[in-house]
Amino acid sequence: MQLDHVFGALSDATRRAIVMRLCDGEASVGELAKPFEMALPSLMKHIRILESSGLVASEKTGRVRMCSLQTEALATVEVWLAAQREIWEQRLDRLEMHVEKLKKEERSNARKRKSK
Amino acid sequence: MQLDHVFGALSDATRRAIVMRLCDGEASVGELAKPFEMALPSLMKHIRILESSGLVASEKTGRVRMCSLQTEALATVEVWLAAQREIWEQRLDRLEMHVEKLKKEERSNARKRKSK
DNA sequence: ATGAAAGTTAGCCATACGGCTAACTAATAG
């Protein structure tokens, strides 16, 4: 499960719509195809991409292929984003503390100038 | 700012590494290029993609172009993922409540059978 | 047994991508 593939899979509006639909519960290929004016082989290509990225799993029963969401792959994206936000916010915290320190120093210097 | 472009921008390992670096603070194009064994025009292409997706902003001062992270674009990905998780978890909650109900009914039926 | 349903495969086509090199421009440093 690689971030390249997960982000890549989600970079297409059709595949994101498939993921959103599967959040509501599993669906067959035919059901997934219904909202799209797209040839079935094209829709199948999208499903294959989602499968290879780990976002979707599917299983054939008779002539119907049922697809379901695999939340672990979505979680890898969440984890990566959370890590970036953590780093970003730590940096903002340090910046804020630095600004506070400068403000205190500035107030101290102003008081010293006044007393001369 | 479109999710297509944001997810697409993040689907490449080089661009994710750039984003991670910029979480630590802004950097020049030359600084960003240092960790990569890649021709500068190639690295510039990646930066342009990150800019067009809204993830990065840049500004030229003299001959140096400084790049900085724009967290709003990352936030759109977070928002989208949070929405999917919400739907997914609501579905699991309803499923859990249904299972609980079935278990209660099964216990009730078992008591009725015993009392006959 | 036959027809219909639900995919599946193969290949085409135009566009996009991700690297490269070569040549170039604009800005500093000396």
Add this chain to the structure above:
DNA sequence: CTATTAGTTAGCCGTATGGCTAACTTTCAT
């Protein structure tokens, strides 16, 4: 003023993408 630095532009090339159609296979329903 000249050399150096920090990008910038243009185009090449192989690969990937995202649609399509046609033909096909497997599985039910009749």
